[in-house]
Amino acid sequence: MQVRAKLRTAEGHADLAERLLGDAIALVERIDDPEHGELASLELELGHCLYRLGRHDDALAHLDRARELLAVLVGTSHPRYAAALNVRAAVLVSLTQQEAAHALYEEVLAIYQRAYGEHHPLVARTLNNIGYVLLAQHRVDEAAQRFDRAFEILEHVHGDDHPQLVIALTNLANVATERGDHETAIARYLRAKSIGERRLGPDHPDLAAVLSNLGSLYVRQGRLTEAEPLLQRAIANTERNRGDDEILRAEDLTRLGELRARQGRHHESQALYQRALALLGRSLPPDHPFLALPLLGSGAAQLALGDPLAALAPLERALRMMLLDPAARPNEVAMARFTLARALVASQQEPDRARELARTARELFAADPIEAPQVTAVDAWLAAQTRPHRRGGP
Structure with a gap:
């Protein structure tokens, strides 16, 4: 059931995955020791699934249960325990609890460094996560340090044309945007887009952020004709790969709404903003x-x-x-x-x-x-x- 649930989540059907995981947990609880590793894995997967559905409080409850089970099963220095902390931190990011998320990501980083050394892709991924939180807090220089280190690790391990560089380059482009260095940002977005399209395919989910961020920057520069296809592709990508993530879909619609406003198409702009608000209203509290x-x-x-x-x-x-x-x-x-x-x-x-x-x-x-x-x-x-x-x- 867990494998089927992961497939449903990957296909953008987290609601179906939730039912499968709930049934699996009920079954395991009836026949297994509650400290068994399978139950911990199911709780972790269900927490991730609920996070994708925007049900953050429910997600945290299952993630905390997974964390408690894993602490007993493997200890608090094991990478499996770090995986539960990692998803919990992602939920806290969505709740804009950046300081708490940062603390968890630092704990995850320490576990991965002890387990795998300094030059492991999981270390790079966690550095990227920490950088994302720091950037959200406008701690741009600190974020840039984490992103630079993550990029160095990935380039050292995989070379200069590997798909894992797509997210790292996107993060570095975001830093350049925050610093007002838009030409550097565009160059990095375009490099990430080129690697992703060649190595992953034009519809891969890792390209969504590249397309959306580059399109948004073009809108700010007044390059509306270039922005249009990028934002449309980002929307289609999110719908295809992350259709259950209402927050991402709302962000894409908001950016297209800004483009329509710049084009003077205000009726269409208003409709897009209202769709975004409706999506966010289902997933978030009214003061978010x-x-x-x-x-x-x-x-x-x-x-x-x-x-x-x-x-x-x-x-x-x-x-x-x-x-x-x-x-x-x-x-x-x-x-x-x-x-x-x-x-x-x-x-x-x-x-x-x-x-x-x-x-x-x-x-x-x-x-x-x-x-x-x-x-x-x-x-x-x-x-x-x-x-x-x-x-x-x-």
């Missing part, structure tokens, strides 16, 4: 920071469609979430501030607050060279707010 970007996009679409009053609620909610989220990107916070400022003025509410929001947004935009057009837009908008209105009459 992952909802902030589609809320911002939805409010911006409503403003563009001429309904500033309807735009206010999602924009206020998006900005509130971002200000509470230490991982929120400054350019996204700036966009939330500026869009809300425009909606307030368009709906004839709180003009002083609107101008202050716009001034703060300008400061944030000015820190990133790629946002120079936004600085110009804010300046023009602020000038328009201070310009005296012409009176009617002869």
